[in-house]
Amino acid sequence: MSAIRLLVLGAVRQHGRAHGYQVRNDLEYWGAHEWSNAKPGSIYHALKQMAKQGLLHAHEIAPSTVGGPPRTEYEITEKGTAEYLSLLRESLLAHDQKPDVLSAALGFMVDLDREEVLGLLQQRVRTLKQWRAAVTDHYTPEDGTAELGHIGEIMNFWLHSADAGAEWTQGLVERIRGGAYTFAGEGEPFVGVLTEGQENPYATGQRHPEDTR
């Protein structure tokens, strides 16, 4: 599973009603084009696809207010909300390597309540540790026959990444337990989207630091 569906559902949901360009702009604001496959084509495709599947409801809208082709506005359906929450929980939980999915989930974690997020993240840490143990067991059995040569570095790399991921997750758990951030049902939520007309400080033209390659 790629992160695109979660990102798009979450963005539409935060707006209540959004057209493609708005979603696209939000994802850029979050830096998602840097760490996920949130390219325009993918976004518009996901919107259409999810509308077809009944996760979003498409309103055909008159020609855009500012030029360009006519807009379609999308609204999340009940089915879409269920899918969104399910994707979100799964993404926080999965020790599933792809970092883009976790990143997306971090951006939306405050849509769940604090206790649930803590539970999911702690489970995440446990699963990572189990996975680690299983892998080392499997590739270095008691009889010491493991002669992987440099191929072993691949495993080594994944183990190291898993350890780093577990450690970081543990840190996040502690920050959240310590009262950081505002979760569902805790009053005024943090506003993570751009409202119509607000300028985007991280717009593409601005050049992201990563572009120095």
Added chain:
Amino acid sequence: MSAIRLLVLGAVRQHGRAHGYQVRNDLEYWGAHEWSNAKPGSIYHALKQMAKQGLLHAHEIAPSTVGGPPRTEYEITEKGTAEYLSLLRESLLAHDQKPDVLSAALGFMVDLDREEVLGLLQQRVRTLKQWRAAVTDHYTPEDGTAELGHIGEIMNFWLHSADAGAEWTQGLVERIRGGAYTFAGEGEPFVGVLTEGQENPYATGQRHPEDTR
């Protein structure tokens, strides 16, 4: 860029001549189906595509020796070798987040010589550190206006991953400098492929430890 082309080119090259199933089996032996998109469909597609592009030469072969559809055997061309080495160097160098690309490159690094690999990896560490500095600079400017809320955790996660990656790469550099593994031009290479008839200890049927999810 996904890792599939590098993986397939490298596998064919090690065999001298290989058919799709052989490549597929090698990649499974390396665990590539766990950490990359090396599914059968992708592998066969890549073989055909690269044959069309002149990176591989396709020999049409008589019906398979053991049943099933007729095989096609592939051999790497000069152009393919050039592409392979170029992909390999690029993958070792790129601080480009995708871990599957780096994993694939690790499996093939011994096709380059020791000094070159050391140079590439050290450059990798430097680039990671520069990237880190640029990101922190950009998102926490001197005027302290950065009010990212929980969105900041996304950046935090990437920074943490980059740090872990740099640290691990540094460790690898030291192991290689210390004489580990056998690189190009250093005598009998480590055999990382399965020869015809050799059984695969990590075959799918065996169940990988990751499957305990």
Added chain:
DNA sequence: GAGTTACTAGTCAAGTTTGACTACAGAGTC
């Protein structure tokens, strides 16, 4: 005041990835 650039909004074709499926052969088994 004509040309160039930038921004808004989205489409499209080409390429890639996925997961399920086909087809054959040998080995066990009831």
Added chain:
DNA sequence: GACTCTGTAGTCAAACTTGACTAGTAACTC
């Protein structure tokens, strides 16, 4: 002896992703 399971080898349609492109308006610039 019919049935099921496993292994070999690969195809295919559907879905997804990519990057380049269209098209209109505003704003700047010389």
